[in-house]
Structures are given as structure tokens and as C-alpha cells.
Amino acid sequence: MIKQTAEIFELLSKGGFISSDSTDPHIRQLYNQIDGNLTELYEHYASINFFLESGNEYYYFARRETRAELERKLEIAMRWIDVLDFVKTYDNAFAPGFRFQPSDILVRLKLDVELKEKLGGLKKYTGKEKQDEILEKVLNDLKRDGFIELENEITSTYKVVAAFNYLEELVTCINIPEETQNEIPE
Structure with missing residues (x-):
């Protein structure tokens, strides 16, 4: 068995991700260990x-x-869908490899009514009232769950990592039959 089995378990069992493009060289090394030993580790x-x-x-x-766990996960998925909608409204290029600073998002909020409304919609998930606090909570959640990483503490620059594809794939796999697309929910 490979040496990092326990370490991989520790990271992934908490709901985290191990991405190939992590800013942390150790995480990239764990990715390569998994990639080279996938069958053995899966078993x-x-x-x-x-x-x-x-x-x-x-x-x-x-x-x-x-x-019950599935229902809880559906609620979490709905939150991530709203977060994905927000970040894609900020910049449609928000995807793995994208770099940004929270201050840039705050500036855009003053100019973009749609972005401001979408951030307001995230209030229910954060328990915060002020825009900067809501944004900080959303970014902390993205960071905690392994979708973004703080690349530069001095400039507060974040990098979107490959695990972000999981959120995009989550939305892509939602199938709404054509006959129900235009129905108004009761």
C-alpha cells in the first residue's frame, strides 16, 4: 500500500478534493500518487x-x-448552484486556472445590478448582511471545500482549481425534461 493512504483518506473523507492543479505541491504529489495507484486505492x-x-x-x-443524507446533500447542491451562478455572473471565465481578487468582485458589485442581486440571494446561506461579509463567507466556503485556493496572501489573489469542475458538472447533470421547463411551480 502506498505511504500516503491515510493522508489521502484524511483529506477526502472530510468532503475535500485532491486536484491536479493545486497551488500546493504536496496536494499535486498526492494527486499523482492516486493517479498511479487508482485501482489499488479504490479497492x-x-x-x-x-x-x-x-x-x-x-x-x-x-x-x-x-x-435523509440525500435530502441534506440536495440542499447543499442548491447552495452550490447559487454560488456557481454568482461567480459565473461575475466572470463567465471563472473556471480552473482563473485568478481573482475579492476587491475586484466588490468593485463590480457597485456597477453590476445583476451581480448585486445574486450576491443578495446568497445571504440566506451565509447569515451575513453586508456585501463584503457575504462575499468573504462564500469565498471561505469555496476555499474550505477545495474549489479555490489562496495563491498570494499579500495581494489576496485566489486561484480556481480543477475541483471546481465538480460544481460545473453538478449543474450539467441536472436534467429538466422539455415538457416541464416552462411550467410554473405551484
């Missing part, structure tokens, strides 16, 4: 009911869920 973790899954340049754990 090892599956024996304890964790399923090592791969996305577009990232790895994560999946588990068999109860109905």
Missing part, C-alpha cells in the same frame, strides 16, 4: 465503504447515502 477504500471517484483532473470520495 482499499471501498472495503471501508468509501468510493474513490475521479472527475476532470480531481479525486473525491463518494458514499452510499440514506434518504
Whole structure:
């Protein structure tokens, strides 16, 4: 078994991601370890009911869920969909490799009514009232869950990493049948 099995488990079991383009060289090394030993690691973790899954340049754990857990995850997915909508409204190029500073988003909020409304919609998830506090909470959540990384503390520059593809794939896999697309919910 590879040396980093426990370390990989520690990161992924908390709902994190290991991305190929992480700003942390150690995370990139873990990605390469998984990539080179995927079958062995999959079997090892599956024996304890964790399923090592791969996305577009990232790895994560999946588990068999109860109905209550699925409902909770659907609520979380709805939050991430709203966050994705917000960041794509800020800049449609917001994807792996994209770099940004929170101060740039705050400046855009003063000029872009749609962006301001979408940030306001995130208030319900953050428990914050002020724009800068809502944005800070959203960015901290993105960072905590491994979708962005702080690349430069001095300039507060963040980098979007490959795990962000997971959010985009989440939205892409939502299938709304054509006959219900134009229906108004009751």
C-alpha cells in the first residue's frame, strides 16, 4: 500500500478534493500518487465503504447515502448552484486556472445590478448582511471545500482549481425534461 493512504483518506473523507492543479505541491504529489495507484486505492477504500471517484483532473470520495443524507446533500447542491451562478455572473471565465481578487468582485458589485442581486440571494446561506461579509463567507466556503485556493496572501489573489469542475458538472447533470421547463411551480 502506498505511504500516503491515510493522508489521502484524511483529506477526502472530510468532503475535500485532491486536484491536479493545486497551488500546493504536496496536494499535486498526492494527486499523482492516486493517479498511479487508482485501482489499488479504490479497492482499499471501498472495503471501508468509501468510493474513490475521479472527475476532470480531481479525486473525491463518494458514499452510499440514506434518504435523509440525500435530502441534506440536495440542499447543499442548491447552495452550490447559487454560488456557481454568482461567480459565473461575475466572470463567465471563472473556471480552473482563473485568478481573482475579492476587491475586484466588490468593485463590480457597485456597477453590476445583476451581480448585486445574486450576491443578495446568497445571504440566506451565509447569515451575513453586508456585501463584503457575504462575499468573504462564500469565498471561505469555496476555499474550505477545495474549489479555490489562496495563491498570494499579500495581494489576496485566489486561484480556481480543477475541483471546481465538480460544481460545473453538478449543474450539467441536472436534467429538466422539455415538457416541464416552462411550467410554473405551484
